[in-house]
Amino acid sequence: MRSTKKTTIASLAVMVSGALLLSSCGSSDAGSSEASESSAGGEGKTVLTVSLFGTMGFEESGLFDEYEKQNPNIDIKYESTQGETKYWPALQTKLQSGTGLADIQGIEVARIADVVANQSDKWTDLSQFVTKEQVPNYLEWKAEAATTEDGKVLALGTDIGPMGICYRSDLLEQAGLPTDPAELAAKMPDWDAYLELGRQYKANAPAGSAWTDFGGGLYNAIVSTEETIYYDESGEPVWDSNPAVKEAFDTAAEAGQEGLTAKLEQFNDPNWEPAFANGGFATIACPSWMIGYIKGKAGDAGAGKWNVTSLPGGAGGNWGGSYLAIPEASENKEEAAKLIKWMTDAEQQATVFNNVGNFPSNKEGIALVGDTTDEYFQNAPIGKVFSESAEAAPTQILGEGDGVIKTALTNALLSVEANGVAPADAWENAKAEISNQLG
Numbered sequence: 001m002r003s004t005k006k007t008t009i010a011s012l013a014v015m016v017s018g019a020l021l022l023s024s025c026g027s028s029d030a031g032s033s034e035a036s037e038s039s040a041g042g043e044g045k046t047v048l049t050v051s052l053f054g055t056m057g058f059e060e061s062g063l064f065d066e067y068e069k070q071n072p073n074i075d076i077k078y079e080s081t082q083g084e085t086k087y088w089p090a091l092q093t094k095l096q097s098g099t100g101l102a103d104i105q106g107i108e109v110a111r112i113a114d115v116v117a118n119q120s121d122k123w124t125d126l127s128q129f130v131t132k133e134q135v136p137n138y139l140e141w142k143a144e145a146a147t148t149e150d151g152k153v154l155a156l157g158t159d160i161g162p163m164g165i166c167y168r169s170d171l172l173e174q175a176g177l178p179t180d181p182a183e184l185a186a187k188m189p190d191w192d193a194y195l196e197l198g199r200q201y202k203a204n205a206p207a208g209s210a211w212t213d214f215g216g217g218l219y220n221a222i223v224s225t226e227e228t229i230y231y232d233e234s235g236e237p238v239w240d241s242n243p244a245v246k247e248a249f250d251t252a253a254e255a256g257q258e259g260l261t262a263k264l265e266q267f268n269d270p271n272w273e274p275a276f277a278n279g280g281f282a283t284i285a286c287p288s289w290m291i292g293y294i295k296g297k298a299g300d301a302g303a304g305k306w307n308v309t310s311l312p313g314g315a316g317g318n319w320g321g322s323y324l325a326i327p328e329a330s331e332n333k334e335e336a337a338k339l340i341k342w343m344t345d346a347e348q349q350a351t352v353f354n355n356v357g358n359f360p361s362n363k364e365g366i367a368l369v370g371d372t373t374d375e376y377f378q379n380a381p382i383g384k385v386f387s388e389s390a391e392a393a394p395t396q397i398l399g400e401g402d403g404v405i406k407t408a409l410t411n412a413l414l415s416v417e418a419n420g421v422a423p424a425d426a427w428e429n430a431k432a433e434i435s436n437q438l439g
Contacts (some may be wrong), residue, residue, distance in 0.1 A: 045075045046335050051102035052080050053087035054267075055292050056158055056322060057352035058343055067342060074335065083267035084108050085407060095122045101327040103336040107155050109321040110403035112145050115154055117400050124326040125152040129337035134344055134362075142361040145398055146323055154325055156344050159289060159358035161320035162389035163224050164308045165194075166286035166294060169378070171279055175204040181309035181380065188312040191222055191251055198260040201282055210262035213281045215252040215417050216410030217266050221285030222248035224317030224393075230406075231399030237438070239405050240431060249409060249427060256417030263418045265410075273297045287319040288386040291357025295376050308380045316392025321361065359386050366390075401438045408433040 050064070058064055064076045079102075081087035088111060094100040107115055115123065126132065134156055135143050146155040165188075169179040177197060178184045188194045198211030205211075212218055223229050223245060230239040239245050255261055262281045264272040275281055276297040284290065286308060294306055311317055324340045326333055342348065349365035352358045353372065360366050372383030399405075412430035415421040421429070 047075045049102035050078045050104045052106035053084045057356040057358045061351050061355040098329045101329050103330045103332045107323040113398040114400045123154040127153040131337045131341045137362050155323035157361040158322045160361045161287035161318050162386040163317035164286045164385050166308045167283040169307045170305045171282040175201045185309045190312050194312045209279045210281045211260040212283050213262050213264045215256040215261050215413035217285045219248050219252035224319040225315040227394040252413050253416045253423035261417050288357045288359035303376045307378050316389045318393045404437050
């Protein structure tokens with residue numbers, strides 16, 4: 001097996017103008033218009049198609065409109081797929097056929113090692129375009145993860161996913177639990193304590209409300225704090241022998257068995273989105289990109305009810321983050337590269353964070369958001385919370401099959417909470433599924 005690169009997921013602290021932190025994406029409804037194959041637009045305009053997944057924040061922050069104003073020769077056609085697990089297989093089919101691809105496609109961080117190792121011929125080398133100017137501005141690990149051994153840059157990073165716990169303070173108050181972020185954090189020195197709070201919540205919770213949404217989300221939050229997850233430094237899979245993975249799985253399975261979860265599979269269960277507004281769960285593992293998702297799904301009625309605090313024990317973690325890439329099949333590479341370069345500038349990344357919570361991977365962008373607060377989240381210092389999580393997060397290793405393994409394990413956890421499958425059996429089922437897909 002080809003060795004994968006060791007990459008630092010939010011390790012921390014690079015100095016920019018005195019001091020700067022070092023250190024994908026949630027989902028949303030479809031974008032404003034469907035992307036199609038590139039073509040010349042009306043009045044001599046170049047049509048650039050952009051196909052992403054979830055809430056990357058460009059459309060939501062008005063950046064496509066702004067770019068069109070600054071570049072009147074460009075017409076941007078945008079679409080977004082509801083969930084990455086739907087988006088990725090469809091993208092693979094298009095890559096194989098060479099048709100139906102947009103000029104710019106999103107790539108989730110769990111897929112980037114596979115892209116670099118196995119798909120370099122399908123993607124444009126961005127080091128040959130204006131996008132090369134952006135590479136030095138990234139966190140080192142973010143740039144390295146999308147670079148082949150022979151120096152091709154296959155994608156530019158959008159966001160990273162430092163972690164917190166988002167919660168409904170009104171529901172916690174009704175259950176007699178602390179609502180102040182610092183007081184709540186003090187009650188959660190570790191994940192066992194988080195589950196114990198969940199038991200207290202269950203005993204006194206409003207009818208129809210669970211402690212958290214989904215065992216898979218809890219699992220992903222726990223492993224986000226680990227350095228070695230699914231692969232080791234040599235690129236060999238170690239997920240099934242890694243005690244950190246098994247312990248995270250068992251903790252999440254325990255929550256499911258005890259009825260602490262709402263059994264709502266993230267992004268796929270039709271009842272998951274309404275639960276943000278109707279109180280279906282009180283807490284959720286919260287990468288920075290979840291901030292925008294909560295606002296969109298809880299709506300105006302949720303303003304002032306949600307808040308955010310640190311992970312148990314103040315641990316740092318990273319879950320998610322994405323890239324932008326240009327398929328080799330694109331007929332508009334030069335203009336697409338200009339758009340990617342502009343969208344990943346520090347100012348645009350800061351704008352996206354301020355609007356939807358996607359945390360920058362551009363070093364100067366990180367410096368711009370450290371003091372950000374969010375009125376919707378009771379003026380929570382989200383810039384500080386997620387910057388500190390990014391600072392405390394360990395170095396992580398990305399592997400070619402990260403996405404496949406994560407999906408299989410979270411599906412197994414859903415079988416525990418929703419269908420009563422024994423955790424040991426669910427683990428074995430996941431092993432079989434992973435073996436079937438990865439060999």
